[in-house]
Amino acid sequence: MIIDAHGLRKTFTTRSRKGTQTVEAVRGVNLQVEKGEIFGVLGPNGAGKTTTIRMLATLITPDSGTAAIAGHDLLKAPGAVRRNLGYVSQVGGVEENTTPRAQIMMAAKIHSVSDPAGATADVLDRFDLTEMADRPGRTLSGGQKRRVAIALGLVHGPPLLFLDEPTTGLDPQNRANLWDRIRQLRELGTSVLLSTHYLDEADALCDRLVIVDHGLVVAEGTPGELKREVSGDVVTLRLDEPDRAAETLKPYARETRVDDDVLRVYVDDGEHTLPTLLRALEEQGLTLSSIALDRATLDDVFLAKTGRSLRDAGAAA
């Protein structure tokens, strides 16, 4: 096991003119990550993802709890823990006025890498950065900067890489490109712990994941297991009177949910229930503009565990 964490907690206290405020950012998180996995921490803004990663990366001290990273105790052997991990923060930390080569070389030296120039050239090559390695950081595109940030975290060859929301702000093409590169890391044997608030990212990339909300793990498993847990199908209907339609379909559904002009109806067996739903709507004179039948998504899992949609939870934070 590359990460074995139990009962991690962190409360922040801030003092301002309005008085003292405490935020229980992480409220007892357990994480078990196997070697070679891409493991996801999925949750809305403010759920405690960054705080969890920063504790595991020795950047902040937990109030309580224990963790072993690559076999080293987080609190007793922070130096050994640090040597075994790479940490890429949300903002990346690519310097504007330094070249990627110089910046990565500096990181290699800080980590006492035996051949800093060679290790830097290798990691630049692996991330297709050789061409722009000697330009100031400010001239790089968003996707290139992200790759430099990851190269910085990997130059000392750690077995474990932390990626805090690695694709936030990237366009779809750059996101897909970065997903491929993260998968390549796994192929080369690097374990990856990544946080994300993107459902599709967790689904596409992670071998296993936890869903966190308000500092707690609310679900854990492979994307497939989690979706099967919320077994069944979702019928998504677009129509003019979604609230009246929801009332009409309630008797046939496990749950209904209205967002603007979209009605989501959770049913056990979509294929067989669909004709009944359509008949009921027709009897009430309700006209559809579109209909779709899908398997449950990770958002449905989040909804089932917290009573809120991950999208709404993110927007509200």
Ligand SMILES: Nc1ncnc2c1ncn2[C@@H]1O[C@H](COP(=O)(O)OP(=O)(O)OP(=O)(O)O)[C@@H](O)[C@H]1O
């Ligand atoms: N240094 C700090 N001082 C005070 N409060 C903090 C501090 N760091 C985090 N928090 C609070 O702890 C909670 C969890 O924050 P955290 O950054 O871990 O969430 P997150 O899931 O990573 O969110 P995001 O996706 O927005 O980065 C939030 O309410 C945040 O405001």
